Structures are given as C-alpha cells and as structure tokens.
Amino acid sequence: MKRYVVLMLCLMVAMLTSNASANLLSNGGFESPDVTLEDNWPKNAATDWSHWNDYWLGEVGSSAYEGTQVVEPANGSSISQSVSVPALGAGEQYTVSVQGLSPGAYESDSYLQIWLGWGGTEDWIGADFTISTPDTWELLSLTLDTDVTTAALGATMLTVEFYCNDGVAIQLDDAVLVPEPATMTLLLFGGLALVRRRR
Ligand SMILES: [Ca+2]
DSSP states (O other): OHHHHHHHHHHHHHHHHHHGOOSSSSTTTTSSSOOTTTTTSSSOOTTTTESSSSSEEOOOOSSSSSEEEEEETTTTTEEEEEEOOOOOHHHHTTEEEEEEEEEEGOOOEEEEEEEEETTTTTTEEEEEEEEETOOOOOOEEEETTTOOOGGGOOOOOEEEEEESSSSOOOEEEEEEEOOOOHHHHHHHHHHHHHHHHHH
C-alpha cells in the first residue's frame, strides 16, 4: 500500500509542477499541420480544431509565441475544440488561456472573446479582451468554477472557443486548458481511493 501512496504523491507533485503536461487541448500551439509562408488566407485546417468561418493558420517564424505558427481568426469567425473531462463536481476549476497579439501593422486595438462551454453550444461562460499594445504577446484567460457556475456540475465535456468579434486581426498561440491544482488534487484522491478499494 505504501508504494501506491508514494506513487500517487509523486504523480501529484509532477502534475502540480507541470502545467504543460496537463494541457487537455491538442495542437494548442497550432504547429500542425506544418504550413509554409506561401500557404495564405484562408487556411482552415489546424489539426484537432473546428472553426466557424475563415481563419488564417500561418507561419510567422520567430515572432510566434511558441514554435513558428499561429492562427488569426477573421472578423466574425472562431475556432473551437471540445474535450472530455471527468464529470464536473463541486469545488472544481478549469482555466483556459491563450496568448494573443495585436499585429502592429493594423495600428488599432484587437478584440477577442474567450468562451468556455459545457453541454454543447447552449451553455457557456465568456470574457472579452482588448489588446492595445501592438506586437506584444499577452496572456488572456478565463476560469470556470463549479461553485460559481453550478449549471456546469455533472458536465463531461468542455468546449473552448476563441471568437474574433472585430475587424482588426488578432493572432493566437499556445492555447491551454488545465484543471486547477485543487481539481487535480480531488481527481488524484479519487484515484487513490480507487486503488485502495481494489486492494
Ligand atoms: Ca505556435
């Protein structure tokens, strides 16, 4: 039994100290498929992402936040990805974050809405963001807390959506969806209880 406890504690520490490995989204850095500079607008097929209207998946080299590629939703378009999660219980939190950049060439603010939904397109929370400083990556994030948004209790799927609601472009990179540490601890204690029951 001691061996299992040590194993679970090690796993817990590893998960708490490594957000990257806990990312529930696939291709959050938009590096797949590998495109070239010549593959220009519109380019609608980032692996594992769905979309509504057109967006640009492009190669920007070293000005990307992560890797060499970013996405740029057009005005009135969005990209989304749904993932399965363990049924949401009380006291759990999931945070979605993305790096956003307002290309300096447009000389204006960029706007983005982040939506985090459960149960398809009916139920979601959202937040509006404005980026005024050009050519600087900014971390934009939104947290779903089941103690606040009790309607999400019991949900087994989360949908992340990034919606560009203005004519000015915004580039996105490094999209991440993670359970907060409190949630991970709950999940791990659940795992520990399972191990104990099996023995
Ligand atoms: Ca990238």
